[in-house]
Amino acid sequence: MATKIILLLATIGAVVAVPHKSLKRPNHDHIDYYDCSGKANGSYVHPSDCTRFIMCSNGNAADMACPDCNGHDPQCDGEAYLRWSETTGNCEWPADTECVAGDSDPCPGIVAGGSCGKNDCKHCGFCTEKMSQYYRCNRTFPSDPKLEITGKWVIESCDSDLWWDPDLKPSSEVEEGFGGACNKWDNLSPATKEKWRTDKSCKAVLEEVCLWGQDEGDQCSERYWYYDPDTMAVREDLSCPTGLLWDQATETCRSCGNVAGCDCK
Numbered sequence: 501m502a503t504k505i506i507l508l509l510a511t512i513g514a515v516v517a518v519p520h521k522s523l524k525r526p527n528h529d530h531i532d533y534y535d536c537s538g539k540a541n542g543s544y545v546h547p548s549d550c551t552r553f554i555m556c557s558n559g560n561a562a563d564m565a566c567p568d569c570n571g572h573d574p575q576c577d578g579e580a581y582l583r584w585s586e587t588t589g590n591c592e593w594p595a596d597t598e599c600v601a602g603d604s605d606p607c608p609g610i611v612a613g614g615s616c617g618k619n620d621c622k623h624c625g626f627c628t629e630k631m632s633q634y635y636r637c638n639r640t641f642p643s644d645p646k647l648e649i650t651g652k653w654v655i656e657s658c659d660s661d662l663w664w665d666p667d668l669k670p671s672s673e674v675e676e677g678f679g680g681a682c683n684k685w686d687n688l689s690p691a692t693k694e695k696w697r698t699d700k701s702c703k704a705v706l707e708e709v710c711l712w713g714q715d716e717g718d719q720c721s722e723r724y725w726y727y728d729p730d731t732m733a734v735r736e737d738l739s740c741p742t743g744l745l746w747d748q749a750t751e752t753c754r755s756c757g758n759v760a761g762c763d764c765k
């Protein structure tokens with residue numbers, strides 16, 4: 501009898517150690533927010549969610565959920581779902597898997613196809629492989645006003661030459677990450693440009709180039725920065741020696757009289 505119980509326990513232990521296979525979250529077939537054309541059959545990184553992945557088959561894209569994680573298992577790291585691993589091409593333990601969908605989930609809690617409310621008017625933008633995209637609550641207004649307004653989150657793309665600009669938001673209170681619209685690169689604030697330059701998911705578009713620059717308000721001061729693509733997009737803040745100012749035009753330190761537009765009394 502004792503042997504039987506030990507055997508039973510050993511069997512349960514073995515089952516718990518293996519990731520859960522039940523799929524509670526929905527998969528979505530034939531999605532239009534990921535372009536599989538020209539891609540081989542197979543699995544690809546999801547544009548915005550580490551716990552999902554994209555499956556391309558015959559040029560059609562499907563948005564697939566990784567299985568749930570058993571919350572009692574330490575390897576779940578407190579996470580509810582397994583995470584997609586670009587390295588193994590499978591859903592793996594969260595503790596072993598770096599999030600590869602982006603720096604962090606830009607629109608927490610939102611999944612394409614998930615329901616949204618009648619007052620979810622603010623879009624949530626993010627960057628992915630080759631474009632700026634955003635979640636939009638696509639609402640259905642029933643002709644009978646007694647019926648409820650329902651909505652589903654859809655992913656849509658900015659025009660290919662435009663970027664998501666979080667500053668184009670209305671004055672009413674907006675949750676962090678929400679609000680905003682597509683805009684031209686030149687119109688983005690320095691902070692937004694910096695955000696997209698250093699966002700892992702934008703890397704495919706932005707050339708990995710080194711840059712010298714100054715923050716807004718730092719013109720005619722000694723403060724400047726250097727951005728090096730080799731140091732994994734970490735920006736270094738630097739200062740010219742005392743008595744010299746940073747000249748962005750020539751990308752070096754100079755005395756005030758040689759820096760255009762500065763008042764040198």
Ligand SMILES: *[C@@H]1O[C@H](CO)[C@@H](O)[C@H](O)[C@H]1NC(C)=O
Pocket residue numbers: 541557558
């Ligand atoms: C891709 O998968 C589909 C079935 O899903 C199959 O019919 C097709 O032949 C596959 N294409 C390649 C190139 O393997």
Ligand SMILES: *[C@@H]1O[C@H](CO)[C@@H](O)[C@H](O)[C@H]1NC(C)=O
Pocket residue numbers: 638639640641654
């Ligand atoms: C938005 O919802 C309408 C129905 O109200 C539907 O016809 C349309 O296809 C939806 N758009 C997207 C992008 O899913």
